[in-house]
Amino acid sequence: MREFWIIFKQAFLTKAKTKSFVITTVIVMAGMFLLSNLPRILETFDGLGNDGAAELKIVDTTGQLKDPLAAVLQANESDITLESTGQSESELEKQVQDKDIDSYLTLSLDDSNTIQATYTTLSSIETSLPDTLKNALQTVQAGIKADELSLSSDQVDSLFTQVNFEKNNISSSAKSEDELNQARVLVYILMFVIYFAVILYSSMIATEVATEKSSRVMEILISSVSPVKHMFAKVLGIGTLGIVQIIIYAITGFIAFKTSASEVTEGLGSFFSFKDINPITLVYAVVFFLLGYFLYATLAALLGSLVSRTEDVQQMIMPMTLLIVAAFILAASGLGNPELTYLKYASFFPFFTPLVMFLRVGMLDLPLWEPLLAIAIMLVTIFVLGWFGARVYRGGVLMYGPSRSLKDIKKAIQLGKE
Known part of the structure; x- marks a missing residue:
């Protein structure tokens, strides 16, 4: 385990200390404070050119x-x-x-x-x-x-007396209007967080593996630690870094909106209060985010091991990117009507589950077995993908030369047996 934690620490700290990571984090944090104070800034500039009524x-x-x-x-x-x-x-x-x-x-x-x-x-x-x-x-x-x-x-x-109109939904899966609106906001947030986390951090994992291969560092590493430990240490290290960065953004955003008193931020604060959200929905948000990340991160490490040049990374992970884009589109299409039949079936497909099942859990009162079954399917998929990915990774890290296509997976498995 000592080798595992050494690689974990190296993956975490190396990326955390890069200029691009630090600059991006600082810019996003500054952008949050700027957006939260934008109404006040605009009023200031408006006041410069307007002396009165x-x-x-x-x-x-x-x-x-x-x-x-x-x-x-x-x-x-x-x-x-x-x-x-x-x-x-x-x-x-x-x-x-x-x-x-x-x-x-x-x-x-x-x-x-x-x-x-x-x-x-x-x-x-x-x-x-x-x-x-x-x-x-x-x-x-x-x-x-x-x-x-x-x-x-x-x-x-x-x-001009307003009509007293009430909506009475007797569906067993129905929620109140306030719950639906706040659940819809929460689903929006999770969709974008998962989408950008998968795109950014999975690509980071694949690029990191390809970089080590192109510099021949991989040959030294696998002589002292097994490729399987190396793969999962990379996935967990960069994944932890991503979670830390997201937490930093969340804390910064909370502080920015709490310290900028304006009608806009107060309105947003009440809109994002989530006071009518069932706490179990927030638990599902964390669970589906973590499972979604590790599912795609394991797949990214597998694909990254097949290329020996960083220029080929984006081409190799394109199928994975298309999967998360398809999941995003499906979830977005159900924001208006989460009871669509095709969403029910898509929510059990492991690569769509993090977004589509959470959409249904957040906006409908589903029987407990549905989200639990989806979580079980994802866990099994991550285990199988990890087992298969370890076999591919073991041989893939030793493959050099131009990457042709996903057909290289067979060659990687054969090389890993030798």
């Missing part, structure tokens, strides 16, 4: 709409200030074109007492101010029509 010139041809509109904007705590002007529309339009003013608003009433509003600006992407004005004018319009019909304020409010 937005002033909007208004041409009210009726003389009756400006004051009600201003009252509605004030009630909505809007920072828009309306300024009446006696200038003609052509003069105001020229000022907009000359960029003396940003925009102006023209108001009038037609024969049916319906407000006719025209907002004039040079900006083709501005939406916030026009939408605010439109909503406020809709409230003013409701008031005008209420006066015409001699309706009291209580009668007007009754017109």
Whole structure:
């Protein structure tokens, strides 16, 4: 076991000390703090160019709409200030074109007492101010029509009373709406974590094995330690490094959002609270993540042992990459409806199980035997793949020359017997 832990430590520390790993980790951590404080930063820059409330010139041809509109904007705590002007529309339009003013608003009433509003600006992407004005004018319009019909304020409010609509799902696998929404978020997170962890760390394992082979270091290593110990030490060492990095990201993200008080982060905090999630679902998240990683990592080590040049690694692990991409697509397709029949069958295929079965476990109340059976299938698959991978790895690390295809597996097994 001493040799195993030496290789484990070497795999962990060598990658942890590389500039690319350190720089990537620091950049992602800095990015989390930047994103969590982005609203505050944007407000700061917005404040540099905005000395006060937005002033909007208004041409009210009726003389009756400006004051009600201003009252509605004030009630909505809007920072828009309306300024009446006696200038003609052509003069105001020229000022907009000359960029003396940003925009102006023209108001009038037609024969049916319906407000006719025209907002004039040079900006083709501005939406916030026009939408605010439109909503406020809709409230003013409701008031005008209420006066015409001699309706009291209580009668007007009754017109907009919300319908009491409840969804009652009697399916045995159904969850509450809050549970479904939070489970959907958790599934999203796990999908991306597993996807990027498998792509990044499995590729790292395969590249590490190929690098040692290309530098002939492998010949020295296998003379003092068995190839099987070497393979599993690599898988566990880099896997532990990946888990540590993910934990660092999680802690950094938690601190970043907790230390940046804003409406956006507070909203995200309540959205990601997971207070309605069954704790067993979080347990399944950890289990499927670990099983998924070690399944693909063992396969990556097997494939990496077949190549002797780092340039061939990506080509050799392409089938594995396609498997995780297919699993990701299947899981994503079931976010809207996890009860689809093909998802049930796909969730028991070991290379799809980490994403697809967790999708079903997170969003449905499945009988206990289904996730346990999927976990058992994955454990058996990892054991078989580890046993087979050890045989391939034993001969594969001694193979040199250009890699042709997966047909080299047979040659590796034969070489490992000698």
